[in-house]
Amino acid sequence: MSKRFLALIAVLVAGLVLAACGGGGASAAFECTDEIGCVEVAAGAPIRIASALVISGPNADLGLDSQHGVEIAIEFKGDVLGHPVELQAEDDGCSAEGGQTAGQKIVSDPSIVAIIGTSCSGAGVPLAQIASDAGYAVVSPSNTAPSLTDPAQAWKPGYLRTAHNDKVQGAAMADYAYNTLGLTTAAAIHDGDPYTEGLANAFREAFEAEGGTIVAFTAVNVGDTDMRPVLTSIAASAGGAPGFLFFPVFTAECAHLATQALEVAGLENTVRGAADGCFSAAAAEAIGSAAAGMYFSGPDLAFAGDTYADFTAAYQANFGSAPLSVFHAHAFDATNMVFACIEEVAKQGDGGALLIGRQDLRDCLYATSGFAGITGSLTCNEYGDCADPKIAVYEIQNGDYVAIWP
Amino acid sequence: MRDRLRNLDWIDLFLWIVRAAIVAVILVGTVKTILNNPYTLRNWEDFIIFGIAQGSMYALIAIGYTLVYGVLQMINFAHGEFFMSGIFASTSAVAIPLARAGYLASHPIPSLLLIALCSILISISISLLTERIAYRPLRHAPRLMPLITAIGASFFWQYYFRGLFGSQVIPFPDIPQLEGTVPFLHTQVLKSHVLVIFVTLVVLVGLNFFITSTRPGKAIRAVAENKDVAALMGINVNRTISLTFATGAAMAGVAGMLYALVFHQVHFFMGFIPGIKAFTAAVLGGIGSIPGAAVGGLFLGLFESLGPSLFLQSLGIPAFNQLKDVIAFTMLVLVLIFRPQGIVGERLKEKKA
Numbered sequence: 001m002s003k004r005f006l007a008l009i010a011v012l013v014a015g016l017v018l019a020a021c022g023g024g025g026a027s028a029a030f031e032c033t034d035e036i037g038c039v040e041v042a043a044g045a046p047i048r049i050a051s052a053l054v055i056s057g058p059n060a061d062l063g064l065d066s067q068h069g070v071e072i073a074i075e076f077k078g079d080v081l082g083h084p085v086e087l088q089a090e091d092d093g094c095s096a097e098g099g100q101t102a103g104q105k106i107v108s109d110p111s112i113v114a115i116i117g118t119s120c121s122g123a124g125v126p127l128a129q130i131a132s133d134a135g136y137a138v139v140s141p142s143n144t145a146p147s148l149t150d151p152a153q154a155w156k157p158g159y160l161r162t163a164h165n166d167k168v169q170g171a172a173m174a175d176y177a178y179n180t181l182g183l184t185t186a187a188a189i190h191d192g193d194p195y196t197e198g199l200a201n202a203f204r205e206a207f208e209a210e211g212g213t214i215v216a217f218t219a220v221n222v223g224d225t226d227m228r229p230v231l232t233s234i235a236a237s238a239g240g241a242p243g244f245l246f247f248p249v250f251t252a253e254c255a256h257l258a259t260q261a262l263e264v265a266g267l268e269n270t271v272r273g274a275a276d277g278c279f280s281a282a283a284a285e286a287i288g289s290a291a292a293g294m295y296f297s298g299p300d301l302a303f304a305g306d307t308y309a310d311f312t313a314a315y316q317a318n319f320g321s322a323p324l325s326v327f328h329a330h331a332f333d334a335t336n337m338v339f340a341c342i343e344e345v346a347k348q349g350d351g352g353a354l355l356i357g358r359q360d361l362r363d364c365l366y367a368t369s370g371f372a373g374i375t376g377s378l379t380c381n382e383y384g385d386c387a388d389p390k391i392a393v394y395e396i397q398n399g400d401y402v403a404i405w406p
Numbered sequence: 407m408r409d410r411l412r413n414l415d416w417i418d419l420f421l422w423i424v425r426a427a428i429v430a431v432i433l434v435g436t437v438k439t440i441l442n443n444p445y446t447l448r449n450w451e452d453f454i455i456f457g458i459a460q461g462s463m464y465a466l467i468a469i470g471y472t473l474v475y476g477v478l479q480m481i482n483f484a485h486g487e488f489f490m491s492g493i494f495a496s497t498s499a500v501a502i503p504l505a506r507a508g509y510l511a512s513h514p515i516p517s518l519l520l521i522a523l524c525s526i527l528i529s530i531s532i533s534l535l536t537e538r539i540a541y542r543p544l545r546h547a548p549r550l551m552p553l554i555t556a557i558g559a560s561f562f563w564q565y566y567f568r569g570l571f572g573s574q575v576i577p578f579p580d581i582p583q584l585e586g587t588v589p590f591l592h593t594q595v596l597k598s599h600v601l602v603i604f605v606t607l608v609v610l611v612g613l614n615f616f617i618t619s620t621r622p623g624k625a626i627r628a629v630a631e632n633k634d635v636a637a638l639m640g641i642n643v644n645r646t647i648s649l650t651f652a653t654g655a656a657m658a659g660v661a662g663m664l665y666a667l668v669f670h671q672v673h674f675f676m677g678f679i680p681g682i683k684a685f686t687a688a689v690l691g692g693i694g695s696i697p698g699a700a701v702g703g704l705f706l707g708l709f710e711s712l713g714p715s716l717f718l719q720s721l722g723i724p725a726f727n728q729l730k731d732v733i734a735f736t737m738l739v740l741v742l743i744f745r746p747q748g749i750v751g752e753r754l755k756e757k758k759a
Contacts, residue, residue, distance in 0.1 A: 058575045219725035225669045228456045229711045230727035286575045
């Protein structure tokens with residue numbers, strides 16, 4: 001019995017060796033020469049990409065919106081080099097822990113070619129590190145923190161983004177507050193998250209460069225509900241109550257600040273402003289009637305070209321609503337950038353099998369130049385800033401965000 | 407004296423240095439703030455009122471921790487979920503339909519009473535279910551087991567309610583009659599804050615009467631004193647323990663209602679932070695003591711509201727408001743160092759300690 005068993009194993013092993021040799025022999029060029037490894041896609045098997053976006057919790061609209069963008073990109077694209085595309089959707093939780101978990105889960109699966117994510121910059125910092133170490137390429141549709149594309153800070157090889165850098169958004173909001181609204185004093189509140197702190201800092205620098213004065217620059221905690229003490233401190237700042245109060249924080253804290261600023265003595269004449277972290281159907285609902293007289297910065301959604309009309313029609317048809325937030329088009333472009341590079345770098349073997357070099361894919365993504373996306377013409381720099389950044393200022397009218405500037 | 411000094415090892419020395427440093431920071435910060443006072447009298451009154459309003463909610467939730475601890479010597483970490491479940495469910499299922507129908511705007515008082523009643527009843531039901539299913543079978547298990555079970559129950563209820571009503575932030579409908587302010591001393595107090603403070607006072611007085619003067623209240627105290635003797639005296643211990651949970655949960659239901667009126671939004675995770683803070687308040691006041699929970703809640707609310715501006719602002723610390731939780735928990739540590747039994751707590755007898 002045991003002899004027969006050994007013989008069986010010997011035959012199996014011999015078969016495997018033969019098969020391996022046969023595979024190698026049939027096409028000598030079809031082997032991985034990439035320095036950090038390849039993804040092999042068998043004939044007929046799907047090309048797998050992962051998303052890591054915030055799809056639960058108070059900020060779910062932000063990530064679901066981007067995920068819908070990825071799904072529509074896959075639908076519009078159809079097959080890539082004769083392979084269907086499969087999406088593995090993970091949740092970044094809009095937190096460092098969530099980014100860590102999603103990143104570990106994705107890199108444990110070697111069949112995944114690239115990652116679209118994260119939604120939140122706070123989750124992006126650990127995910128970029130993990131994905132970079134594992135050799136994956138990451139394209140974020142909505143990380144905007146300046147630190148993520150700064151090699152002295154959080155940038156890691158393999159990380160790119162199609163969202164704007166918040167240096168641009170902070171400058172746009174400062175420009176609007178100083179020049180259009182004519183306000184010369186401002187205060188900013190962040191919550192310690194890389195996105196909120198980066199944007200608040202960018203706003204502060206730009207507002208001071210315009211000639212304005214920052215009277216208060218402070219922070220709250222994620223999860224705080226009672227903002228009245230911090231708002232009272234700001235109202236009593238040494239430089240007087242600010243003309244403009246900018247709080248680029250996420251949905252729950254943003255809604256608390258927006259409503260409670262109306263109730264604090266001394267802030268009656270202060271204009272409130274928030275940013276794209278507070279730009280979703282859920283945020284508009286949570287802010288409710290306090291939205292009157294409040295401004296929101298975010299990517300300009302007045303995209304040129306017909307693709308966006310097709311995109312929104314598909315969005316409505318597939319998901320039964322208008323876009324939930326602002327980064328769906330950036331996600332669509334990010335996914336298409338990845339597809340374009342897969343088509344460029346993949347080696348095709350017999351019967352349609354693919355070999356995608358991970359370093360080749362990264363190099364191709366960083367070399368993206370003049371890529372025609374919905375959000376504009378995308379050109380990546382060496383640290384992965386690919387966006388064609390256009391920022392608009394919005395206000396909420398009857399529950400909808402309406403662009404009023406520029 | 408010399409013996410005591412000889413017995414002082416380096417860990418004690420380090421701890422005393424830490425204590426002295428904390429006290430020094432607080433004193434220096436306070437004195438500097440008072441000397442170059444950046445705030446008006448009105449600002450200080452505002453801080454105090456914000457603190458009292460926030461503290462009232464902590465106090466109501468803390469009652470639940472302290473009652474259950476008094477009876478079972480167990481920290482019920484699922485209590486934050488009792489708070490969340492009532493208001494989260496009644497916002498989605500009662501308040502929003504009432505607001506859509508226009509009834510909330512036309513008849514605010516009956517609507518609010520109905521929402522509050524639903525919140526209280528749901529909180530009570532959740533607490534009774536948890537007690538019966540998760541805690542009673544472990545009544546005689548080692549003390550760590552109910553504690554771990556409570557954490558598990560907390561996760562269970564969070565995700566159960568997330569499954570029922572979704573993970574997004576749900577806005578509580580605005581009530582026009584509660585918007586605006588009323589004048590008080592040099593300042594204007596929000597009507598919602600007036601309501602919070604008034605309701606908390608009424609509820610606490612009612613609870614005090616219930617515990618001290620009614621038969622079920624006396625039964626709770628008897629069971630807290632000694633379960634075996636209480637059983638010998640003809641008290642149904644299981645029913646009394648259920649009643650204790652229900653009383654605490656009713657307070658949490660009221661607190662949930664007040665929270666929604668002040669903060670205008672609810673979500674499935676909203677019980678976590680208030681739960682932790684209220685537990686802190688209960689320990690601060692002296693766990694097991696009902697006046698302790700009330701006093702602890704008020705102190706914690708005041709520390710959070712006043713602390714950053716009073717202690718830290720003039721020390722030049724950037725973003726000092728972000729440190730309000732640090733201040734609250736440092737105060738807890740200080741109080742426990744100098745009064746381990748809490749502000750109004752009694753020293754526990756050897757059996758409970």
